[in-house]
Amino acid sequence: MRVGVPWLGYTCGRCRYCVENRENLCDRPLFTGYTRDGGYATHVVADARYVFPLADNGNDVATAPLLCAGLIGWRSLRLAGDGRRIGVYGFGAAAHIIAQVARWQRREVFAFTRPGDVAGQAFARKLGADWAGGSHDTPPVELDCAIIFAPVGALIPLALKAVRKGGRVVCAGIHMSDVPAFPYRLLWEERQVLSVANLTRDDGIEFFDIASQAGIVTETATYPLASANDALSDLRTGRLQGAAVLVP
Numbered sequence: 729m730r731v732g733v734p735w736l737g738y739t740c741g742r743c744r745y746c747v748e749n750r751e752n753l754c755d756r757p758l759f760t761g762y763t764r765d766g767g768y769a770t771h772v773v774a775d776a777r778y779v780f781p782l783a784d785n786g787n788d789v790a791t792a793p794l795l796c797a798g799l800i801g802w803r804s805l806r807l808a809g810d811g812r813r814i815g816v817y818g819f820g821a822a823a824h825i826i827a828q829v830a831r832w833q834r835r836e837v838f839a840f841t842r843p844g845d846v847a848g849q850a851f852a853r854k855l856g857a858d859w860a861g862g863s864h865d866t867p868p869v870e871l872d873c874a875i876i877f878a879p880v881g882a883l884i885p886l887a888l889k890a891v892r893k894g895g896r897v898v899c900a901g902i903h904m905s906d907v908p909a910f911p912y913r914l915l916w917e918e919r920q921v922l923s924v925a926n927l928t929r930d931d932g933i934e935f936f937d938i939a940s941q942a943g944i945v946t947e948t949a950t951y952p953l954a955s956a957n958d959a960l961s962d963l964r965t966g967r968l969q970g971a972a973v974l975v976p
Contacts (some may be wrong), residue, residue, distance in 0.1 A: 729787065731779040732795045738775055741794040748894075752803075752926040756758075758816040758928075768956055771887020780932045784892035793946045794939055798819035799927045802935040803874045805829060807924060812836055815890055817863060818878025819852045820963070821971035822900065826875070831856040832942035838867045842966055843951040851947075851969050871895060879886055879903055884921060890934055893917035898951035900924045948973045 729784070738758035739746050745753040761767015782791060792920035801822035808814060814830055816823045817840040827837045839852035839860040859867060863883055872894040876883050879901040885908065887897040894917065915921070947970025951959040959972040 729905060730782045730784050731774075732782050732791065733760055733766065733772055733774045733779050734795050734927065734932060735759050735761075736797055736929070737766070737778055749868050749930075750928070752928045752931075768953065768974070770953065775878070777836065778844055778929065780936055782936070789948055789950055789975065790946050792822055792973045793825060793948060794936070796943070797945075797971055798825045799932055799935055800831070800873075800900055800924060801826035801877070802803070803927050803931050804877075804898050804924050804939070806871040806931075807896075807922060808875055808898045813838065813869060813872045813897070815840060815867060815871040815874035815887060816852075816857075817874060817883045817887060818880075819848050819857075820877060820968070822877045823875075824851070824855055824896060824947055824970050827852065827855050827941075828944050829938060829942050830936075834936070838871060845966060847947075848966070848969070866890065873898070874905040875900055876889050876904075877901065879905060881905040881907035888914040888919055888921070891919060894919065896920045896922070898922055946971060950975050 736757065737760040739751040739754035740756040741757040744756065745751065754877040766772035807824050815838045816827060818839050819839045827839065830837050837857045839857040840863045841848035843862035843864055849945050852860040864968060867890055872892060873892050873896045874887040874891055875898045877900050884897060890899060926942055941968045950973050951967055953974050953976050956974055959974065961974055962968040
């Protein structure tokens with residue numbers, strides 16, 4: 729059987745969060761490649777309870793981004809709600825997958841890239857974005873919700889400014905730079921800001937079913953395992969479209 733090993737590698741099953749079916753917030757979790765061996769390696773041992781079955785006819789390189797970027801993107805999209813007009817800040821690995829899911833759901837997608845990133849904006853439009861611009865640009869319509877994939881705290885007030893009354897801004901990153909002070913009026917009128925932490929196994933089961941139905945096509949750039957630092961550098965500097973995949 730072909731299986732995928734996600735970021736979440738173990739949960740205790742006993743803390744209040746596990747008992748409440750919120751294992752993504754477990755007090756004693758283990759994460760693949762972080763607190764559990766794996767990730768930057770040629771082989772990995774995984775707990776069978778935390779892996780996902782994959783189609784045997786799939787392509788490993790094309791599937792790899794779904795197990796990290798796709799999963800966290802899916803949880804972010806779910807938390808963003810059912811709004812029709814969704815903004816995506818930072819059009820990288822997760823966003824290029826979730827934009828396809830949102831379009832399949834018949835939503836309108838508004839992509840925000842680094843200012844001046846014409847190639848990134850063209851890439852977003854190629855994947856079905858209804859509009860693409862720089863992160864400081866004002867979208868042509870009010871958004872119902874927004875997801876911030878870029879780890880830039882300064883994007884939070886910009887996203888709040890772009891969403892309608894009652895709109896929601898979801899921060900999808902594990903780490904983010906400090907959030908600058910901003911006027912309360914941007915948060916007023918019941919706008920919300922919330923973060924995403926990890927994922928649950930139910931998220932994975934839902935997402936792989938959706939990914940199959942939506943016909944997601946990932947854009948990847950491959951690197952040998954020894955060039956992992958080059959992949960990270962290309963990611964930070966914006967020289968990469970889509971997702972980087974390390975090939976042992």
